[in-house]
Amino acid sequence: MxxxxxxxxxxxxxxxxxxxxxxxxxxxxxxxxxxxxxxxxxxxxxxxxxxxxxxxxxxxxxxxxxxxxxxxxxxxxxxxxxxxxxxxxxxxxxxxxxxxxxxxxxxxxxxxxxxxxxxxxxxxxxxxxxxxxxxxxxxxxxxxxxxxxxxxxxxxxxxxxxxxxxxxxxxxxxxxxxxxxxxxxxxxxxxxxxxxxxxxxxxxxxxxxxxxxxxxxxxxxxxxxxxxxxxxxxxxxxxxxxxxxxxxxxxxxxxxxxxxxxxxxxxxxxxxxxxxxxxxxxxxxxTGADWWGLGPGAHSHVGGVRWWNVKHPTAYAKRLAEGHSPGQAREILSADDRRVEDIMLRVRLRDGIPLDRLDAAGAEQALADGLLEPAAYAAGRLVLTLRGRLLADAVIRDVV
CATH class of the missing domain: 3.20.20.70 (Aldolase class I)
Known part of the structure; x- marks a missing residue:
């Protein structure tokens, strides 16, 4: 469960x-x-x-x-x-x-x-x-x-x-x-x-x-x-x-x-x-778009607000039968929260992320370790090499 x-x-x-x-x-x-x-x-x-x-x-x-x-x-x-x-x-x-x-x-x-x-x-x-x-x-x-x-x-x-x-x-x-x-x-x-x-x-x-x-x-x-x-x-x-x-x-x-x-x-x-x-x-x-999640336990995100529905289908159906939102709780993300999440997600993409959003020293070290594509780096973007993909979580920690 x-x-x-x-x-x-x-x-x-x-x-x-x-x-x-x-x-x-x-x-x-x-x-x-x-x-x-x-x-x-x-x-x-x-x-x-x-x-x-x-x-x-x-x-x-x-x-x-x-x-x-x-x-x-x-x-x-x-x-x-x-x-x-x-x-x-x-x-x-x-x-x-x-x-x-x-x-x-x-x-x-x-x-x-x-x-x-x-x-x-x-x-x-x-x-x-x-x-x-x-x-x-x-x-x-x-x-x-x-x-x-x-x-x-x-x-x-x-x-x-x-x-x-x-x-x-x-x-x-x-x-x-x-x-x-x-x-x-x-x-x-x-x-x-x-x-x-x-x-x-x-x-x-x-x-x-x-x-x-x-x-x-x-x-x-x-x-x-x-x-x-x-x-x-x-x-x-x-x-x-x-x-x-x-x-x-x-x-x-x-x-x-x-x-x-x-x-x-x-x-x-x-x-x-x-x-x-x-x-x-x-x-x-x-890439940080808005979405609405329908259903028990579903998560949603709109404009920096993230919320999640009650988990069990019975509780979900009961809330809606009463005319109430099935949302259980929510959080408002700070600007830093959104920045960190954006980095965590975009680093994993082939399109990469602009270097100016990242910790410069961490990015330089990742490049020196062979974890980033040199040509993309020279053009101002972080893109993982194959070895970098194997160590993506470590790269993310370094560049955040």
């Missing part, structure tokens, strides 16, 4: 924001995130705010969830007034446990509330076993343009350790089905460094994503979170802890295989076939 949400100041019952926060809403882009908190089963490594049927208890209905989200959307519509919505991203959980038409109704609600940009990117996450060709076609007809499938690995043994339900070949097959259904952009997610995963296992996974014909790949090192079943197994000695050295080897293997296949990195953990295949929604997060 996900950890506790942070403390913060109370959110007004009507969800209103300080006038200074809404004065320029959407000036740097506006995104909508929709959290769907349902899963058929819980993966052993997962600490997201998600619930299986047995964990939900009474008072939270999957069948009525779209209507509940639309209630929050009405509060959002009264609170902020962006000129348009640039991206919508439905995440989870497993969003595709909802009907394609329910997801379409939520998207239609966003369009009615604020208006979707003509070229808006509309994404959803999906587990490979939760979609069929017909479901994918219905999603596409409902306006979705991009899908991100949780593949994790092409090794059956690794999938079992991760407690994934789909078979090794199902994710690439679902990716091909999404292409056939008309999706403009298809992503496959990989996790590397799982206990028991071999170099050959990961090489097989990389070949599978390349052969699937997708235009985007995300690859993340396994992180073991407290409170998960995997963390408990490691404490009992049933599984070894992940190795940083192995994770670095896997990252280098991903960079080589994906680059040779025509992908280019644009964020430390993300590769795309051309700029138009980048995830525009995530780019808005990483």
């Amino acid at each position: 996900a950890g506790a949400l942070p403390d913060g100041d109370p959110v007004p019952l009507d969800g209103s924001l300080p006038p200074a926060a809404t004065a320029r809403v959407g000036a740097d882009g506006f995104a909508v995130y929709v959290h769907v908190p349902f899963c058929a089963t819980r993966c052993g490594y997962c600490d997201f705010n998600t619930y299986t049927a047995s964990e939900l208890g009474g008072g939270a209905s999957q069948a009525e969830y779209a209507d509940t989200v639309l209630r929050e959307l009405r509060i959002a519509q009264d609170t902020v007034h962006p000129a348009k919505v640039d991206t919508v991203f439905v995440g989870g959980g497993t969003p595709t446990l909802l009907g394609a038409d329910d997801l379409g109704r939520i998207l239609e609600g966003v369009d009615k509330a604020w208006g979707l940009a003509p070229d808006a990117e509309i994404s959803t996450e999906a587990n490979p076993e939760s979609v069929t060709p017909e479901y994918l076609r219905r999603l596409r007809r409902n306006g979705f343009t991009r899908i991100s499938l949780g593949m994790q690995s092409a090794s059956s043994a690794v999938l079992r350790i991760l407690d994934r339900r789909h078979t090794a070949g199902r994710a690439p097959q679902a990716a091909r089905e999404a292409r056939e259904a008309g999706f403009e952009h298809v992503n496959l997610d990989l996790i590397y460094g799982t206990p028991g995963e071999t170099a050959d296992d990961f090489a097989t996974s990389l070949r599978a994503v390349v052969d699937a014909g997708v235009d985007h790949v995300s690859a993340y090192a396994l992180i073991v979170e407290d409170g998960t079943r995997m963390a408990s197994r490691m404490r009992r000695g049933e599984l070894p802890y992940p190795s940083d050295d192995v994770a670095a080897d896997r990252y280098l293997a991903a960079e080589q295989a994906l680059t040779e296949a025509g992908f280019g990195w644009y964020e430390v953990s993300n590769w795309a076939r051309g700029d138009d295949a980048r995830c525009r929604h995530n780019m808005l997060y990483w």
